[in-house]
Amino acid sequence: MADKLTQLQDAVDQLANQFVASLYYVHKHHDLKTLGASDKIREEKKDEAAQREPDIEPVSADEFKAGQKELAQDLIMKEQQIELLISVLPGLDNSENDQERMIRQLEDELKAAEEKRREAVKEKEEVLARLEGVIRSVKRP
Structure with a gap:
């Protein structure tokens, strides 16, 4: 489009x-x-x-x-x-300052989302490491 x-x-x-x-x-x-x-x-x-x-x-x-x-x-x-x-x-009802403020707000939201993503990746790696440890500790009868 x-x-x-x-x-x-x-x-x-x-x-x-x-x-x-x-x-x-x-x-x-x-x-x-x-x-x-x-x-x-x-x-x-x-x-x-x-x-x-x-x-x-x-x-x-x-x-x-x-x-x-x-x-x-x-x-x-x-x-x-x-x-x-x-x-x-965009911009018809917004001044240049309003548009800049909106862009900064969107950048802040993007940074927060990126931080959440990093935390989720870190948590995934920790869970994966624990799972791997559990799998290795299992012994065959």
């Missing part, structure tokens, strides 16, 4: 791709309408229309709205994923 920063960068890249895909969808599937009284819809010549991509055609209003809604939901979900990744990054 990648680290949090790599996951965040991947999510931001995916969000950018989703933005581009959304713009492409809207651009390619909308029907042409004027926004103002002075606006004009440009009529394309047949040569220009032949050069257009085959999937460029308006869809029904219901399909277009459903597509827009789905794209918007996808964008919102990706944004929420990014927010979650940002929230778990």
Whole structure:
């Protein structure tokens, strides 16, 4: 699994791709309408229309709205994923001193665990030596 920063960068890249895909969808599937009284819809010549991509055609209003809604939901979900990744990054709510204190605390815990491990190894060796002594003291009948 990648680290949090790599996951965040991947999510931001995916969000950018989703933005581009959304713009492409809207651009390619909308029907042409004027926004103002002075606006004009440009009529394309047949040569220009032949050069257009085959999937460029308006869809029904219901399909277009459903597509827009789905794209918007996808964008919102990706944004929420990014927010979650940002929230778990270390240091957002901690100052540098807090982080240093946490590192020192973890180092102390590590030293204590290492000491316990050493004691357990020493105890194991003592038990093994006693067992070996008992085994050697046993005589055959």
